[in-house]
Amino acid sequence: MLADPVKVQIPKSYETLPVKDIKVSHYPENAPEATGVIVVTLNRPKQGNAFTLQMMKDFELVYPMFDLDERVKCVVVTGAGKLFCAGADLDIGFPSAGERERLVDHRDSGGRLNLAIYRCRKPTIVALNGSAVGLGMTLGLSAAIRIAHASSKYGFVFARRGITMESNSSFFLPRLIGYSNALYLLTTGDVYRGDSKHFGSLFQEVIEDQPGVLKRALELATTIAERTSTLAGFMNRELMWRGKPSAEETHLLDSAVLYHMFANKDCAEGVQSFMQKRDAKFTATLEEDGPPLYPWFNEVDTGSRPRLDRTAAKSKL
Template identity: 55%
Template sequence: MSGSAIDLPPSYEALELTHIKLSHHPLGTPAVTPVIIITLNRPEKNNAFTPQMADSLTRAFNLFHIDPRVKAVVLTGTGKMFCAGSDLEIGFGDGGGKAVDFRDIGGRVALAMHRCHKPTIVALQGSAVGVGMTMTLPAAIRICHEKSKYGFVFTRRGLTIESCASYFLPRLVGYSKAMHLITTGGVYPPQSKYFGDLFTEVLPDATAVMPRALELAEDIAENTSPLASSMSRALMWEGANSPEEAHLLESRVFHHMVGQRDYKEGVGSFLEKRKPKFECDPREDCSPNFPWWTEANTLLESRVSKNSKL
């Protein structure tokens, strides 16, 4: 994101975004709620992914990232299918132009979700393939329906994986399983051994997937520190290269956390047997060494306008 100021909406339900719908939880609550629901909303196309959907999702996650009112996000789909992958009737262009100037739209969504301080729970109430799967990989939790089918079908469409899947998928399921999923391009039930623990919960009833995701989101929003959660996920995704380096990094971040008011609130609420009220903002109160890794610049290079007089 750029450093320019962004106006936060008084209500996410009033925010109109193409091909997705934002909802408060409970639905219809006038003020912004700690749990926000994103619903892929192209049921007539099985929620097939479009550039407009990518723009909408990226904007939504960028807003949640800076909004202290939001504590957790639930992503789901309208209808019987979570996402049928990219809308192939729209396609991806003709391959013209320079590769250095191209950014895959699924990758923009994946990075926005990954960089968002607020955890995402994906409620896959139906089947998902292609980018419908890869865009969920940066999420903290994935819950699905046992009778639905899921797959990374790129090689069957003459395409390579995208949405940063080459980074996330092997780390989530292991290289051997990831190689099988990508090489075959097959579609499998969620209990397949090839998925490993990608889906943390597989439910027999499709209608139970969303309520379970909301139950988890409520628990996270009410009982965990957004700052501690964000820093802990970053330690795992952007961790050290050895146990010794991990020890040094974790010690530095832990030392910072002990000085924060969320630590005092967490201990106090536990000893006093009451609900915690965490107030630290992950963007304002993060560890001084955050980010402790070097972030690659994914922005396109600026060019001199042809109309410029040099």
């Protein structure tokens, strides 16, 4: 029997959360409460922002909050210092024989972090502001957008460390860049410049200026937060990632979701704001306005999905 879902309490400010290996900031800076754009910074610059179990726990703490907090519209993930992420922290190492779980019980920590991003209805932009390898590459595969630095080095180096790909990358990577590019990167296990042809379209934008990577990510995030419907954007991503296997089945699903969205208040607002030449104010939520057939897929529960603690939320009003 599955445990009851964890109830999430939404903080007034994300900058006060007890995270350790990441930093959570509002954008624009110095805002006293949560803003439409939230910045998550991998915050171990002396270790090249190498991944730790604590980092996973930090992501699993904040991302369910982002998912349920209607103030948050877009998340930007970046790294402190000159590197984005040096992969798993090899100084910490891997579990010893005495610490090992049964294979059936183990849940890859990078995969748990990746799923936290994937399951969040708010889009994530990953600003790979410096070099990244291994888990530093795979943690952003479930994000909506990835931006890289042209001359920094990136690679899926698993074969050179004697391990296999992780963080659900066998699902995401070939779907993003095709099997040919994915096989080349994984078979060589080498690192390449951000503007290398071998990455295909993995990085939707590649920036020559290193500080410009985060700057561009924040520009995109602001535009998304101010001009797009959170519900419509989430449904679009769900339709692509969790679609049907045939054109006919896809047609039936697309038709049902679209027909529901035609009668949605965000659709009415989108049309009216366009006709009136003003900025739209989208307010639809998944809980109140989502299509009744959602989820149309069988949910696999790798750990109960968090829900908003409405009692605590009301007590703060």
